[in-house]
Amino acid sequence: MLEKLYRYLNNEKENRVCLDITEEACKHVPKNYFIIMFSNVMTKLGDTLSNPKTVLTWLMSYINSPVYLISLIVPIRESGSMIPQIILVNYVNKQAIRKWLWVVGSFLQFLSISSIGIIALNFEGALAGWLIILAIIIFSLSRSICSLSSKDVTGKTIPKTRRGKLKGYTVSVSGVLVLIAGLYILYKSKSDATISFYSSIIFFASATWLVSAIIYSRIKEFPGETVSDNKTEFNTLSKFSLLKTDKSLRDFVIARSLLLCSALTAPYYVLLAQEYIGKESYLLGLFIIARGIASIISSPIWGKLADKSSKNVMAIGVLMASFLGIITFIIISYFDSVRQINWIYPLAFFILGIAHGGVRLGRKTYIVDMATGNKRTDYVSVSNTVIGLILLITGGLSALVSLISIEGVVLILSIFGLWGAYKSYKLPNVE
Incomplete structure (x- = not known):
């Protein structure tokens, strides 16, 4: 059944495509494809229900945390999962099997998101804001462990020309669950929009990482390339020299740095709604519903396009x-x-x-397709x-x-985004 469904989803009628993976791994592609899909569906649902751009922004505003702390949660959450990777990559590169790193990282995320629900129930104001930021740092x-290991596990178990579709289907399926969650929040907001209700959303979100860790542990992964302890050229600082010597990586990092407007502007749309419409809880449900519908509609299309040209x-x-930010x-x-x-x-x-x-x-498809083995892990960690x-x-x-001006931040980030579009378009195709 998995074989048939895999062939249908990937429009594969004859011999199975095994580009960029081993023959041994090729035998288990359908099973691994759906294990990765379902585990990632759960984490994406958890991400949405504890998203700093919507739910955490709303929650921190609800418990009267300062605006400057709310503005920090997106960059801290995103950067905190990226900066340590240059240190962790040496340890990851020594592991022949890397799925267990992802499982441990997912379990720790379950614990840290749970703590945010406990904080919201017991604290408020600046103290609650700082405690939530501490939990986000741990998260x-x-x-960062999951990010490093997942790219390599996907690269070892899923062939090229199938990875973009996998990500697209994953986001689309999770979008359906997000839509259901948003509708539930919209329904409950009429009668039960209390701090206990918002905390229960966070507790449910945390459980998705626990379920995902269990599912992910079932992946059939074969030993891959490793680095020995005495291989000195793979020290931490030398990896940054890749930015100087590897033009492809350098151009990708420059382009990616200019793409941040799509992530950083999101919480400001929520704050603008609260400023001009109010803190009515139904708006949070509408934001989550909007995100879910966007994922359902766009992700399969983005996935198919990414397998043809991820840089486009x-x-x-x-x-x-x-353009949205400027308007x-x-x-x-x-x-x-x-x-x-x-409604705007x-x-x-x-x-x-x-x-x-x-x-x-x-960008996720691009970085996986542009390298293999430990080179892929080095690319991911440096970028x-x-x-x-x-x-x-x-x-x-x-x-x-x-x-000073919330809408001013949106405008500045959007202008940088225009430059990012040009730099992305100029990247070479890697598919």
Whole structure:
């Protein structure tokens, strides 16, 4: 049944495609394909229900955490999962089997997200904000382990020309679950929009990482390339020299750093809605529903396009996010009556969800396809660490600017996004 479904989803009628994986791994592709899909569906559901751009922004605002702390949660969560990778990569490269690293990282994410629910129930104000940020830091460190290991596990178990579709189907299926969750939140918001309700959402989100860890442990992974302890050329600092010697990696990192507008602008759309519409809980449900529908509609399309040209997917996605940000700035700044219409904010978030889905799926497919073995792991660790540092800097600056003008942050990030679209388009195809 898995074989038939795999062939149907990938339009594979004759011999199985095994590009860029071993013959041994090729025998288990259908089973691994769906294990990776279902485990990632669960984590993506958890990501959405504990997303710093929507749920955590809403939750921290609800418990009266300062705006500057709310502005920091996205860059801290994203950069915290990236910066440590340059240190962790040496350990990861010594492991012939890497799925267990992902399992441990997923379990630690379960614990850290659970703690956010406990904090929300027992604290408020600046203290609650700082405690939540501490939990996010722990979550991000755990996520960095998963990020490093998952790229290599996918590269070892899933062939080229199938990886983009896998990510697309994963996001689409998770989008259905997100839509259901959003509708439930919208329904409950009429009668039970309390801190206990929001905390229960966080507790449910945390459980998805526990379930995902159990599913992921069933992957059939074969030993891959490793690095011995005495191989000195693979020390931490030397990996940064790849940015100087490897033009392909350097161009990708530059392009990716300019794509951050699709991620960093998201919480500001939520804050704008709260500022001009209010903190009505039904809006949170609409934001989550918008994200779910965006994933369902766009992800399979992005996935198919990414298997043909992932760099074009990156360019199109960030172009959408940039134009949306510029239009949003104009509306907020010059059209007082329009900015008070409650449905325009979920609509903007829906468009941003489509755009960010393309950026995210495109760059993930690109980095997996552009290298193999430990070179792939080195590429991932170097690019993620550099992007993490850039995120901290831009996130800190955005937090300062947001104290003056929230819509101004959206405009500045969107202008950088236009440059990112051009740099992405100029990258070479790796498919």
